[in-house]
Amino acid sequence: SLLSQRRLPDEGWSNQNIELLLHELSALDSNNFTDNIGVGEREARIYSSIVRSRHFGLGHGIGRAGDIAASQPKAAGSSLISKLTSYLVQDAFKIAGLKVAKSCLVVPLATGMSITMTLTALKKMRPTATKVIWPRADQKSCLKSILSAGLDVVVIENIIQGDEMTTDLLKIEEMVDSLGADSILCMITTTSCFAPRAPDRIVKVGQLCKAKAIPHIINNAYGIQSSKCCALINEACLQGRVDAFIQSTDKNFMVPVGGAIIAAPSEELTNAIAADYPGRAAMSPILDLFITLLSMGRQGYMTLLADRVECHKHFKESLTQLAAKYNEKLLESKTNLISFAMTLSTFDRPTEIGAMLFSRCVSGTRVVDVKGEKDICGFKFKGYGSHGFQSPYISAACAIGITKQEIDEFIHRLDKILRVHPRRTNPASQTTENIIQDGNDENGAENE
Amino acid sequence: SLLSQRRLPDEGWSNQNIELLLHELSALDSNNFTDNIGVGEREARIYSSIVRSRHFGLGHGIGRAGDIAASQPKAAGSSLISKLTSYLVQDAFKIAGLKVAKSCLVVPLATGMSITMTLTALKKMRPTATKVIWPRADQKSCLKSILSAGLDVVVIENIIQGDEMTTDLLKIEEMVDSLGADSILCMITTTSCFAPRAPDRIVKVGQLCKAKAIPHIINNAYGIQSSKCCALINEACLQGRVDAFIQSTDKNFMVPVGGAIIAAPSEELTNAIAADYPGRAAMSPILDLFITLLSMGRQGYMTLLADRVECHKHFKESLTQLAAKYNEKLLESKTNLISFAMTLSTFDRPTEIGAMLFSRCVSGTRVVDVKGEKDICGFKFKGYGSHGFQSPYISAACAIGITKQEIDEFIHRLDKILRVHPRRTNPASQTTENIIQDGNDENGAENE
Amino acid sequence: SLLSQRRLPDEGWSNQNIELLLHELSALDSNNFTDNIGVGEREARIYSSIVRSRHFGLGHGIGRAGDIAASQPKAAGSSLISKLTSYLVQDAFKIAGLKVAKSCLVVPLATGMSITMTLTALKKMRPTATKVIWPRADQKSCLKSILSAGLDVVVIENIIQGDEMTTDLLKIEEMVDSLGADSILCMITTTSCFAPRAPDRIVKVGQLCKAKAIPHIINNAYGIQSSKCCALINEACLQGRVDAFIQSTDKNFMVPVGGAIIAAPSEELTNAIAADYPGRAAMSPILDLFITLLSMGRQGYMTLLADRVECHKHFKESLTQLAAKYNEKLLESKTNLISFAMTLSTFDRPTEIGAMLFSRCVSGTRVVDVKGEKDICGFKFKGYGSHGFQSPYISAACAIGITKQEIDEFIHRLDKILRVHPRRTNPASQTTENIIQDGNDENGAENE
């Protein structure tokens, strides 16, 4: 029925049933045939019984030389899992509110490499266009993914609007006019990013792309969990042009790092990407997603999404109170409904707060102190890590799977640190260096 | 001691000990800290207990935005496994006879994508060079990996020498002179490929590359298991120029498809490749290799290598006898010590033999009937699948992990088919189509 | 800290941490030593890697020839797990409200065999006493456990009190007087059993046992989950004599069938039982309990206990309403707080209702129609399955781990069946046969 329905089961399956299915599918791969004789150079012989068992005997990976999405005759079971996963993902997208994904390519590459793959495929279609217009988002891997594809990045600085950093549409239009649409391979916009960066105004960008016949790629890394991001993409597709949107499997579906979903309103681009892929690839990230989606079921996934919304409300209230206690402010955003930024203007050396959090087993926050300029892959960024924002702040995310308990404990630990942290005697005398301190990533990039 | 010795244990470890180590290392990753509070967008929360367990709780993948080989502060255990794996691989290379690998980058990408990554990194160093000289090897994924990097392929047709297809050095030299060394990004040679293709004459090519200052990449996909291929690479490095050699983890070390090792005589290029990688990546293929190498140990690996040599001898004798029985010939090769090609000149519609083998659970053979021309990714290849060879033949490989029992059973099944297969009444009246029939891959590409 | 604290962790451990500990402990067993050479007849060599892995490499079982609770020098890790499990169980008992267990012997035998073992040990202490006084509880395995020990059973029929069947204390006293205390090996009372049987009046029985110097064993199979049963045992120990109380691991702690806990107010009897055990025994049920208790932690276990109380309330209300709808009655009990009995007096052929429930995937109910006499192991029981109760009824249990969802679904399915089931035209014209129909056990025994 999974095969015929091609959608998430209503109730999540038991581990028992999932494992039964995996063993049944694995038995369809030739390396698991009782009579199989392999005299090729690659026969999915697995040496270690630990390794065999952790992959349920699936050894052939996915794809074949011709196409990463093609069925592998030696591995009917693996191929089926790969296909089914893409159907399940499409259904999960609908549940999350993303209605416009007509094609979902699940690849064993993280978001960055998936963007590179997408750009490479686009480049074949527009061989003379070499520039990528990219509204700044202080996240190193997206920038690198464009450079990896051998393209020129045109950074568009953000403008401030209310408490948020958002897309400078005018500057994009000017840039298109000045460069000429034909020289522009595509625009890459971002939906999910750390506050106070808002999601890009992708509806407007999409309209512009449509008008100018420029491809439009959306980096929606962890946006599936936010119905706001999903609604924006729906709208951008309806009113404008979107060629593909890319999301991480681990950030949206609670699997280990390693996969991404390249989705598109039509099959053309995803087919081209699949056909471009040179050779086979690992199956593991796809298998993880397959198992996880069966385990969640529609109910489980809806509960996770609803819980996150609940947690977001709770997180916001808690941070608002905490900010008030220290004369700080929780920055307002109507569109970034995943992460928060709270100012740290009254504290001395605010980045030390990030370090202290990390040493107290809090991971994932970023404390940004916004002076100076930084060179990232040859580009100069003012106040890197802040997306251009002009005050020190701490950000934190309310990601899928978080619990109220964790939020409360985070607030508690942060409060304990702030209580004793030295305050700024003269708020104007800020350092001139740009420092981000979260223990996670010296470059302030999100942890791609 | 593993940490200090950084080499394969003499005796393979028990599963018990391997799992203990994995759990200990996993406990170093922040998502497994008892007190951890994650408020980032990526905290390695794992939904399914099946998924968590199959990854031993390792959820953060490898790398960080800046560098795929960099330690991830959130994931000290994962980072350590990644480092250790590269040491173990280097040691395994030495055991196999490959002495010149000063740097080994283990990536969660199969061979094809790894070549693309290598080319991309090279391109940054030689931005104006766009051509890749590639002695023909009828394997689709290598060709695609060059095209994926946005480069121009210059195919060099092979010459026949004895029973083998081998490198046309003169034509390469002519091509270098006619194109100009500066326009050539690199040469890509091939060591391991299906008979009757011999390994490229990489020592000579290396000498030419050195003389002309052209980078030289070796596609050594499954060559580590052959001491001949290893010796060739050693020699090519000593006497000429080699920038990197790339090998598959699954084809050489009996793990599931999904990883490759980019090795080089110096750290420069591998560091550049690592630093180019946009974002994190899956850890699974690296973990498989780590487990497998610990499980094999030095003794286990040496036994596997020695058994393969024994099997090769046995395979050769068996095929020679079989060929004689049907007035066919086992093609001679002194350098391709992995696979065999046996002519099928006396049989009618030889490709049907491949189909019959596949339907009798024999995988990995290729039957090539060599007429006609084929378009692969825009290139015209005469007798595609034959590397240019001019007679119908069947090939089979003696890959690591094969057993004498399997070989005997293969010979038995092939014999049974040949016994009843119609013979050619007039050996001259061949069809004019180019057909390969092995059930595996319609394009005759090896099963990358 | 587990080793020093010897109590349940406050928070349950992650699977990750549990597995790490298991692998560490397993490394202490000699079969897992790297240098171990085994030249005995039993060296815990494990053939199958599936089997090795599912036991975490623990192969030596528990105990040694001298004593099932003794440390096995070849298996320090296994021995430690066994010891720790008994400490954790003792702590869990305290959490559940059972304060009087000074010694807990966890054995890889289910409740029935554990009672047999206990009786066998008692018999050595009172070699001339051969009779066991046993207030009737219609559960075959307890009766058999006495017979297996080669003893004579003296069945004491229950009396009805309110809606319940309960202990006939007078008859017991008479029996003691008539047989003579010296001829009585012990009394075996029952706390947890299917309604409308109440727990035995064990405080009174304990007082009698104390007065007459007769050992007293309590079959507390699934009573740990009920604070009422725990309180009764506490009281019986304080005011009277209790020698041992025996409980199932699977019924109380949600592990697979196979273990029991023989607990006692002093170490004397449990030591004697351990020392009597001939040879080693399986470790698996103990390992299951160890893993489960670590996984639950104090919080998890308390939550399970509290949830069961909540569910019991909900179950009672739901059944009361359902009973009213069909002019039936939910039988009242103040002491049996685990299971329920609802009359089925108005229905024709009530046992068919049990069959229909079973075919609709409801397991665990019993429908008893109480006429006739049945021979069980040579004993005649009137209305077997009813404990002596005089009206047809259906029983169901609210056991640990049940959810409100399950209860609602059960009520729903039962309602659907009752709605269409034929009613009795003349309630007096009952059949004269004694039939129990629950699909589970033709003998009406609980599913021991």
Add this chain to the structure above:
Amino acid sequence: SLLSQRRLPDEGWSNQNIELLLHELSALDSNNFTDNIGVGEREARIYSSIVRSRHFGLGHGIGRAGDIAASQPKAAGSSLISKLTSYLVQDAFKIAGLKVAKSCLVVPLATGMSITMTLTALKKMRPTATKVIWPRADQKSCLKSILSAGLDVVVIENIIQGDEMTTDLLKIEEMVDSLGADSILCMITTTSCFAPRAPDRIVKVGQLCKAKAIPHIINNAYGIQSSKCCALINEACLQGRVDAFIQSTDKNFMVPVGGAIIAAPSEELTNAIAADYPGRAAMSPILDLFITLLSMGRQGYMTLLADRVECHKHFKESLTQLAAKYNEKLLESKTNLISFAMTLSTFDRPTEIGAMLFSRCVSGTRVVDVKGEKDICGFKFKGYGSHGFQSPYISAACAIGITKQEIDEFIHRLDKILRVHPRRTNPASQTTENIIQDGNDENGAENE
């Protein structure tokens, strides 16, 4: 086909296929039904996902109140595994050379408890017989298993014959005459035991039992691996009376400790034992055996048996040489083809040699110095551990699964110790204490 053939597969199954089967069978148990609602007190809810996974979701154990071999309606899959295991065992017995097992009851009890169960069932059939005639074998658990059943042991001292201790048939006959056959519940003979104890002369004992109508139980703990023991049992059944023979699953089939096989020439006794068992029991030891037998297959098992014979030859030669080197003697046995005894007459304090071996990671040897008397369970044994033999010696076993490498390493380590161990200046001046030192078991009992 497993279901229809009911015998070992020719080739062992892959882990993959075994796990697939287990998951399919597990899906037949009601706790794994998607729609199951459990309202009994025992519904195989499993709390920990580690526990669930290690049991493949099988939670119901085996048996039902009425009979441990009966099918459990709630657990069709578990019941089937139990049945199939008993068929596979019967087939394995035939492969090993034991032809007379018409019925095989696989129980989750080790050998000792299995003997107790067998005696308990016999006792019901012969209620007035209370004595068990037992030719001495210095193995505590067998003695205890008789005592646990509440029976009187009549120890028959062995006689020496050549280098071996063997059955004193005359004394047995005298004893039968003096006690009267009717008072004797049964004889328990032993086949597999540590040299220099020979297997009992069970053919003669069987003939006597037949003549006198006395039941005859054979403790064949690890005898299945020896074709000699199997042949003896065949012969004893043909020429005399054998009621049951009991063997350990772990000692014969390389599974963890915990199970035994009670086999018999007819079904009568095994059925009685099964029907006597009070309640359900753990399934784990049966599952281990099921997995292992499928994994071995007929070929694998035959190889193991043949390898053991090879190893035995090698072990014997190595020990003979070693003995000669130190003027000691390897004791001759024509019937005990599992273990060896080598004298240590020329060494001072020989038991220290055992301690040194244990501290050098050699387990399973026993060094016996044979003076004095020891009290075991109330019985006085002269030179306990020696079965009555009169010289200090060391014993070692060549058990199934051992490798030549292990044997060589053992000889090497023993040689190293003997080389420096002080020799006896006056071989006559032996100590008067009886000491066994092997680090394993202070009582010299084999490690049951």
